[in-house]
Amino acid sequence: MRAGRWPATAPPARELHFMSTALSKSEIEAQIRSLGVLVVDDSQFIRKIVRNLLLNVGVKEVYEASDGIAGLEAIRTIGPDIVILDWELPLLNGAELVRIVRSPDVFPVPHVPIIMLSSHGERWRVVEASRIGVNEYLVKPISAKSLFDRIVAILVNPRPIVRLGNYYGPEPRRQFSDPLRHPVIVTAPDDTPIN
Numbered sequence: 001m002r003a004g005r006w007p008a009t010a011p012p013a014r015e016l017h018f019m020s021t022a023l024s025k026s027e028i029e030a031q032i033r034s035l036g037v038l039v040v041d042d043s044q045f046i047r048k049i050v051r052n053l054l055l056n057v058g059v060k061e062v063y064e065a066s067d068g069i070a071g072l073e074a075i076r077t078i079g080p081d082i083v084i085l086d087w088e089l090p091l092l093n094g095a096e097l098v099r100i101v102r103s104p105d106v107f108p109v110p111h112v113p114i115i116m117l118s119s120h121g122e123r124w125r126v127v128e129a130s131r132i133g134v135n136e137y138l139v140k141p142i143s144a145k146s147l148f149d150r151i152v153a154i155l156v157n158p159r160p161i162v163r164l165g166n167y168y169g170p171e172p173r174r175q176f177s178d179p180l181r182h183p184v185i186v187t188a189p190d191d192t193p194i195n
Contacts, residue, residue: 023156029058031155032148036061038080040071040097041117042089046140050084050117050147057148068092072100075109082154084147085134087118087125094118095132102133102168110168111161113154117142133169135159 023031037059039050044066051062063078065071068089075083083101087094094116104110113135118125121139129137136150159170 028152028155032058032151033060035059035081035151036063036078038063038065038071038074038078038083040065040068040074040083040089040094041086042066043086046086046117050142053142053144053147056144057151059151068094068097071097072107075101075112076107079109080112082113082115082151084115084117087116087120087129095128098129098132098134104163104168113158113170115147115150115154130172131167133167135170 037054039047039054039062041047041050041064047064047066051064054062063074063080065074069091071083071085071089072092074080085094085097089097092100098114098116101107101112101114102110114133115136115138116129116134117138117140119140126137135154138146138150159173161169162171164172
């Protein structure tokens with residue numbers, strides 16, 4: 001089993017010594033070289049592309065799984081530092097896998113950072129991914145730069161893992177509101193002329 005960066009009882013991310021907003025470029029590159037990344041996608045072609053992109057940005061250890069069940073098992077046994085996960089998977093889709101992983105009473109590694117990779121860019125999917133505990137979201141096709149930027153965001157600006165009611169995952173960046181259920185009324189500034 002790989003000794004991942006995220007111990008079974010992870011302290012808040014801000015306390016982990018390797019994560020700091022003051023990392024230099026060479027320190028970031030060293031952190032990326034030391035990562036173990038699991039890629040879970042049913043397409044061998046996409047896994048190969050993501051593997052090559054990861055190798056190009058400096059990741060040395062890349063693991064692969066071709067479905068949700070194999071992905072869960074790989075997270076348990078390998079202990080990757082980051083999981084890159086497709087939304088559409090056989091046996092157990094990406095959203096279902098995230099819900100299982102983000103169940104600290106059931107799953108042994110609920111705090112592993114997850115980047116959702118999907119060919120679907122609809123707003124509801126991005127919002128849903130955030131609501132279930134995904135750290136970052138990428139829409140296919142991806143570039144080495146976009147993948148690198150998401151990995152750096154996880155390393156340099158980690159969000160602490162929180163439990164908010166039924167939610168367990170990275171601290172939300174902001175609360176999502178449903179404009180149909182909770183409309184936001186925007187008023188014009190006082191000095192705005194009325195036509």
